[in-house]
Amino acid sequence: MRMTRALYWALVTSMLSAPIGLAQCAEPNWESWVPRIEVVRLDGRKEIGSGVTIGPQRVVTNCHVVRDASTILVSTGGISWPAVMSAGDEYRDLCFLTVPGYTGKPPRIAAPESARVGIPVVAAGFSGGTFKAGRGEVKGLFTCACDGGRIIQTSAQFEPGASGGGLFDNKDELIGILTFKSSAGGNYHFALPVGWMKQLSNVPLQRISGKSTFWESATSNSGYFLVACDLGAKNDWHGLRNLSREWTHQEPDNPQAWMAWGRANLNLGQLDVAAKGFQKVLLLDSTHSEAGWELQKLEIDLGATLTGTGS
Numbered sequence: 001m002r003m004t005r006a007l008y009w010a011l012v013t014s015m016l017s018a019p020i021g022l023a024q025c026a027e028p029n030w031e032s033w034v035p036r037i038e039v040v041r042l043d044g045r046k047e048i049g050s051g052v053t054i055g056p057q058r059v060v061t062n063c064h065v066v067r068d069a070s071t072i073l074v075s076t077g078g079i080s081w082p083a084v085m086s087a088g089d090e091y092r093d094l095c096f097l098t099v100p101g102y103t104g105k106p107p108r109i110a111a112p113e114s115a116r117v118g119i120p121v122v123a124a125g126f127s128g129g130t131f132k133a134g135r136g137e138v139k140g141l142f143t144c145a146c147d148g149g150r151i152i153q154t155s156a157q158f159e160p161g162a163s164g165g166g167l168f169d170n171k172d173e174l175i176g177i178l179t180f181k182s183s184a185g186g187n188y189h190f191a192l193p194v195g196w197m198k199q200l201s202n203v204p205l206q207r208i209s210g211k212s213t214f215w216e217s218a219t220s221n222s223g224y225f226l227v228a229c230d231l232g233a234k235n236d237w238h239g240l241r242n243l244s245r246e247w248t249h250q251e252p253d254n255p256q257a258w259m260a261w262g263r264a265n266l267n268l269g270q271l272d273v274a275a276k277g278f279q280k281v282l283l284l285d286s287t288h289s290e291a292g293w294e295l296q297k298l299e300i301d302l303g304a305t306l307t308g309t310g311s
Helices: 005-016 195-200 224-233 237-250 255-267 271-284 289-308
Strands: 036-041 046-050 052-055 058-061 069-076 079-082 084-089 094-098 120-127 130-143 150-154 166-169 173-181 189-193
Touching (some): 046 120, 084 195, 120 173, 130 224, 130 255, 150 173, 150 224, 189 195, 224 237, 237 255, 255 271, 271 289
Antiparallel strands (some): 036 046, 036 069, 058 094, 084 094, 120 130, 120 166, 130 150, 166 173, 173 189
């Protein structure tokens, strides 16, 4: 018997509203791992960012948070410590601070390959200057032109001030560094992969000036995914279809290229074409839960259409 759309959504609703066990309700102290970064720019402006403790007297943050800084303070528990930049890569937007006397605690760090589409995550940082932890899930994983890891797209929301904070999985392990978001918000929030930290933690860095990061100029040269996400956030489905057509030709083995193709055609009413796109995603990455979810919904919609026409 074919499942009706009403029955399907009733099952989904019941699963989402099911009681959570007590063991799952206890929240870790993310704020003990994520300090506040206070910066005074060379022009006198004062701004707030976030960081993640990664070891004794060491904190990682985004380079754009400490760009053109005359002073940097790392604060937690009402105490502040002066910090200096010691390593990093401006293009990949990952900078490391040495903080003499700092006593913050580091979280456990996940294996880079543990990031999977669909897993639940928490984005922890000082959004608007106040510590907040937003829940969501991983929506996409993208290979950057600067390689060495996959950029994480998440629905866990954060606002300016949280850049440099932590993205944690359901084991309370760090899987990413919060970095940028689409102005449209929604599911378009992004974090850098923890795999980059090992690569870059000892790369000498003299000074952060006005250099651009890979994400500050969204072009296909810095990554098709940046343009694709921007088009998706703006609901420009014709533009996304045109871009993803080129993207799938250039990177035919990239599941996210086919995911973009599927989403564009889905929103343009080309359901059969969209379904084939999502099927291609699953052929390339069988763990891609977003593609599986979209296919399930399409099967129900297409089934309802066939039933309604008497087929």
